[in-house]
Amino acid sequence: MMTVAVNEFLDDLRGGRMTEAPTVSVQQGQLQGRTVNSPSGKAFYSFQGIPYAKPPLGSFRFKAPQPAESWDGVRDATSEGSVCPQIDPIITKQFTGDENCLYLNIYTPNLDGAFLPVMIYIHGGGFRNGSGSASLYGADFLVEKDVVVVTINYRLGALGFLSLNTPEVPGNAGLKDIVQAIRWIKENIHNFGGNSGNLTVFGESGGGVATAILTASPSTKDLISKAIIQSGTAINHAVYQKCPISNAKKLVNILGGEAEDVDDILEFLNATSAKELVEATEKLASDGVEFGVTIEKEFGDVEAVLTESFYDVLTSGRVADIPIMIGSTSLELTLERKSDDLQDLIPEELHIERNSEQSLEIAEGIKSLYFKGSHTGVESLNEYLELLSDTMINIHTHRHVKYLVQVSNKPVYYYKFDYVGELNWSKKLLASLGLNHAGHLDELGYLFSNEMIKDVEATPQDLKMRERMVRLWTNFAKSGNPTPEENYYLTVTWLPVTHDNLYFLNLGSELSLGSNPDKAKMDFWDEVYTKYFRIWDQPRTNTEEAVRKTDIIISVTEQTPVAYQEEIVAVSVEETPVVTNEIIVVPETTPEEPLVQISETPEPVKTEPVIVDEIEVVQESSPVQVVDNNGVDKEEDVHEIEPTPVHISNGNSNEVKKPRTSNEIKMVQQPNGTPKDVIRANDPPEDDLPKNIGVNKFVNFFESLGGKK
Known part of the structure; x- marks a missing residue:
């Protein structure tokens, strides 16, 4: 009370x-x-x-x-x-x-x-x-x-x-x-x-x-x-x-x-x-x-x-x-060892061919640097996990710091968390493996309260470390400087990295300022990256192409204005070229007939290829369900524009241009024979339909009328 x-x-x-x-x-x-x-x-x-x-x-x-x-x-x-x-x-x-x-x-x-x-x-x-x-x-x-x-x-x-x-x-x-x-x-x-x-x-x-x-x-x-x-x-x-x-x-x-x-x-x-x-x-x-x-x-x-x-x-x-603070723990990862081949731990971004002379040389360098004896077996587990932690997190953190110091005008503070106490999240796991290191997530036990460790009895040293961590993090948030002044908890001044020295704060049982953490190992990896890493070999943009088709259902009636018919086909031809291995040079001609023809017979009618804007499209008609002006379903002949060989000519019979990919436009029927979606070509009025629109704009116009995607 x-x-x-x-x-x-x-x-x-x-x-x-x-x-x-x-x-x-x-x-x-x-x-x-x-x-x-x-x-x-x-x-x-x-x-x-x-x-x-x-x-x-x-x-x-x-x-x-x-x-x-x-x-x-x-x-x-x-x-x-x-x-x-x-x-x-x-x-x-x-x-x-x-x-x-x-x-x-x-x-x-x-x-x-x-x-x-x-x-x-x-x-x-x-x-x-x-x-x-x-x-x-x-x-x-x-x-x-x-x-x-x-x-x-x-x-x-x-x-x-x-x-x-x-x-x-x-x-x-x-x-x-x-x-x-x-x-x-x-x-x-x-x-x-x-x-x-x-x-x-x-x-x-x-x-x-x-x-x-x-x-x-x-x-x-x-x-x-x-x-x-x-x-x-x-x-x-x-x-x-x-x-x-x-x-x-x-x-x-x-x-x-x-x-x-x-x-x-x-x-x-x-x-x-x-x-x-x-x-x-x-x-x-x-x-x-x-x-x-x-x-x-x-x-x-x-x-x-x-x-x-x-x-x-x-x-x-x-x-x-x-201002940036950046760092890692002393033993980040404890993943299961699935292979004893050290080539498996050569970073992928180096693009080194497996079993090549370079790959074997790097693997041998790893072995001599990280392992005192054999690199297999339980006795080498601690060394293996240190290697794994480096290749997955520590090398990248080290390189990030080195790049930052080259380009930033603001302070960069580098740290290593190496404290082992009762509030470490991974303490039980690492202890079961016979390891005495700070693991992945362990610093979080000193920054946040957590239900998993609420019943853990913290030692006086744990409480002191918590106070240190909280002060460092909040001081940085307040002013960009984690150690604005020395006191009982913060007994050192944390210096930012420089071009000459990668200063870092070691967060162990006591705070200490060091330079170039894990220097021998990082020097080895710096040499490997200098020799083999090429920034231009990395994925600089996303190059995987999306393959897509846009299904647009176009239904017309005998009363459909010819201008609409021409507009619909112009949109289709404009944005629906298809990649083909067949390149054919054709003479330039001018179509004299409408590109969409309305047939009164439900029998399929083949038409000859025509050239529109110097692109040949093979047309074929087939009976589909359409809607007449009274809303009654009936079968009409409507041309279906399918992916076909595309032949491009500039008028010179000796020159062939490469076709490009695009969307497929076709009419689709539901299993019951009715169109999945219907655009009435005579609704809205002709003057309301924008001219010279591409497929995407046409789809947007269609959707604005209440249609579905």
């Missing part, structure tokens, strides 16, 4: 008693949160389950997020929203979540316009699982240092990272969710006591990769003030989808479908439940097929997160010129 009274008295001193049910206004409406207490007893405000985007349901699945909708009245913000669909990796190992999951949580010590620095956390999970839930990332300790903390959900797996290389599904929807969340925070955080001009983005593992990409993306230009990249970086070749359409086809196949065309793929996957998609994604992941980041194709006004190699953006100095 005495403690409660003291806390209430302190709250009064800070400017009045905290409201039990605080209400805040945002652009979409009002939110009612709640007051909670940190483990030390300090009260702060919690607002959870805030929608930052429209639910990505129905036709919005796989697409970029849309701005959140407004609501009437006061919205309850006292509990978290659903996590995004995934397989729970920790507890149930079963499907969980809901597609209506684009929510964020805000924790703040003050609502009275204090303009506190804001820390936005991006969770990890390999872009397949995770969430911003307080059960994993409780903000208690950070908020105690007078910062506003925001945690977010974003779409995962195929739901967040499917790419068909089309304007409709260009990829990276999950990253675009994060961008949309940051924009929402920028516009609204002042209502929660936060400074919209001081946003620090930080993330670990997959969240570290996402944070790195945000520093290079034009979509977040001028949005973020600082970044903390933990145990993951966008330099890592493994985080990208090399063949996103191929991955999409594999997803369809494992679900029992056979779609090849990207429109058919999208239709199939849109008709599949989220649970089936997630379970199929997990099966593919076990075979090494991951739905990760895509280098997006550029499509006019379609906003992209990343349209070129991260290497290019970084090395050319086009990353955000902001």
Whole structure:
């Protein structure tokens, strides 16, 4: 009781008693949160389950997020929203979540316009699982240092990272969710006591990769003030989808479908439940097929997160010129050893042929550098895991730092987390392997409260490390300097890296400043990369081509104006050339008959090839269902424009131009014989149909009349 009274008295001193049910206004409406207490007893405000985007349901699945909708009245913000669909990796190992999951949580010590620095956390999970839930990332300790903390959900797996290389599904929807969340925070955080001009983005593992990409993306230009990249970086070749359409086809196949065309793929996957998609994604992941980041194709006004190699953006100095903290743990990965062949651990981006002289030489260098004796067997496990950690994370982190120092005018702070305590998330796992290192995720136990370790009894040294970590991270968020002054907890001055020295802070039982971590190993890899890595060999743009056909049903009647008939065929011929191996030079002619002919007999009629704008199209008519002016179905002869050899001539019989690919336009009937969709060529009036429109514009015009895609 005495403690409660003291806390209430302190709250009064800070400017009045905290409201039990605080209400805040945002652009979409009002939110009612709640007051909670940190483990030390300090009260702060919690607002959870805030929608930052429209639910990505129905036709919005796989697409970029849309701005959140407004609501009437006061919205309850006292509990978290659903996590995004995934397989729970920790507890149930079963499907969980809901597609209506684009929510964020805000924790703040003050609502009275204090303009506190804001820390936005991006969770990890390999872009397949995770969430911003307080059960994993409780903000208690950070908020105690007078910062506003925001945690977010974003779409995962195929739901967040499917790419068909089309304007409709260009990829990276999950990253675009994060961008949309940051924009929402920028516009609204002042209502929660936060400074919209001081946003620090930080993330670990997959969240570290996402944070790195945000520093290079034009979509977040001028949005973020600082970044903390933990145990993951966008330099890592493994985080990208090399063949996103191929991955999409594999997803369809494992679900029992056979779609090849990207429109058919999208239709199939849109008709599949989220649970089936997630379970199929997990099966593919076990075979090494991951739905990760895509280098997006550029499509006019379609906003992209990343349209070129991260290497290019970084090395050319086009990353955000902001202070950055970046680092990793001493033993990042503990994956099962599947092979004793050290060639398996030569980075893929070096493009070194297996069993070549170069490959064998590098493997021998790895063996002599990392292993004291044999590189096989249980006795070499620790050395093997150090090698694995280097090739998967540490080398990329080291190279990222070296590139940053060459191009950035702002400080870059490099760290190594090497503390082993009771709050390390991986302590039990590593102890069971006989290892005494800080593992992947371990620093998070000292930054966040977590349900998994809530009953762990922390030692005094653990509590000291927690205080150090929280101070370093929040100091950086406040000023861009993690050690503005020395004190009992921060006993050293953390120097930023320079061209001559890669200074780093070793976060061990005691803090110490060092230079060039793991120098011998990093020098070896620097030499290998200098010799074999070629930036121009890396995927600089997305080159996988989308194969698609657009089915447009065109029905005409005897009363259809000839101009309409010519317009429809002109659109079709203009944008429907098809690739063929057969090249034929034909003389230039001028058609004298309409390109669409109306036959009164249902018998198929063959017509001779005609030349339109120097493109030969073989036409064929067949009976299909059409609708007459009275709405009655009847059989008419309508020409069907099928993919046929395309012959292009400029009038010179000795010159042949290469045909190009395009969409297929044809009429499609449903099993019952009726057209799937019908455009009446005499409705709307002739003057209302735009002239000289391409296929895409024609489809848009068709859809504006109420037709379906």
